[in-house]
Amino acid sequence: MGLFPETIAYALSGGRVDVAWLVRFDFTSETIRLWNGNGQLKTMDGAVWEGIGQLGGVSGIEQAVNGEAPQATFTLAGIDADVMRLARDEFEAQVKGRLVYVLIQFFGVEDEDDPDNQRPLDSPYSLWCGRLLSPTFTFDASGERSVTLAAESLFSLRSRPNYAMYTDADQRRRFPGDRGFEFVGSLVNKVVTWPDY
Structure with a gap:
């Protein structure tokens, strides 16, 4: 309908x-x-x-x-x-x-x-x-x-996380052993060349 x-x-x-x-x-x-x-x-x-x-x-x-x-x-x-x-x-x-x-x-x-x-x-x-x-x-x-x-x-x-930060420490506190945010700090201002031949 x-x-x-x-x-x-x-x-x-x-x-x-x-x-x-x-x-x-x-x-x-x-x-x-x-x-x-x-x-x-x-x-x-x-x-x-x-x-x-x-x-x-x-x-x-x-x-x-x-x-x-x-x-x-x-x-x-x-x-x-x-x-x-x-x-x-x-x-x-x-x-x-x-x-x-x-x-x-x-x-x-x-x-x-x-x-x-x-x-x-x-x-x-x-x-x-x-x-x-x-x-x-x-x-x-x-x-x-x-x-x-x-x-x-x-x-x-929309960009504010629900009582959380996009950090490795916060992610591990919520989900022990999760490494999903492990490299977030190293990605700040990083230039990625793609495709890389």
């Missing part, structure tokens, strides 16, 4: 298909699910997402290319002072280093008189995952407050 069978079948039958962004924040004490529409959205997997309409924004969702891991940002505007204070005071304990997921959800819009009546097709599809880094707070002249969370792609940690 391929991806999005309901969506493809609906589109092939002449139906109009729309798409929405879904963002899931896995905070320490709870999971927050938001989407870029209005009202609540219940997806096929049973999850309920709260709509933020035009008050939220997502940017920087890119594929990692040429060894780079771009950062994404998540902005919530129009917040009150209490939400801003909570975001600042609870960030270290609740948010920093936690995972955030960006997903897409396809919809079949059947009623032309009510185009916002979304009917989810298939389950949400995950596009991006990252770790939350730091918040930025703004308060403009008109009095509007906003908070922006930066997140780094999980791809940014």
Whole structure:
């Protein structure tokens, strides 16, 4: 079975298909699910997402290319002072280093008189995952407050070993008798001529 069978079948039958962004924040004490529409959205997997309409924004969702891991940002505007204070005071304990997921959800819009009546097709599809880094707070002249969370792609940690070093001593500590990293130190800045006739 391929991806999005309901969506493809609906589109092939002449139906109009729309798409929405879904963002899931896995905070320490709870999971927050938001989407870029209005009202609540219940997806096929049973999850309920709260709509933020035009008050939220997502940017920087890119594929990692040429060894780079771009950062994404998540902005919530129009917040009150209490939400801003909570975001600042609870960030270290609740948010920093936690995972955030960006997903897409396809919809079949059947009623032309009510185009916002979304009917989810298939389950949400995950596009991006990252770790939350730091918040930025703004308060403009008109009095509007906003908070922006930066997140780094999980791809940014690709070269970091899991609690290990690429050394002979560490390898032997983990696996006694293993000589797989025995010559790593001698390979630094070594020039290898190949083929060698």
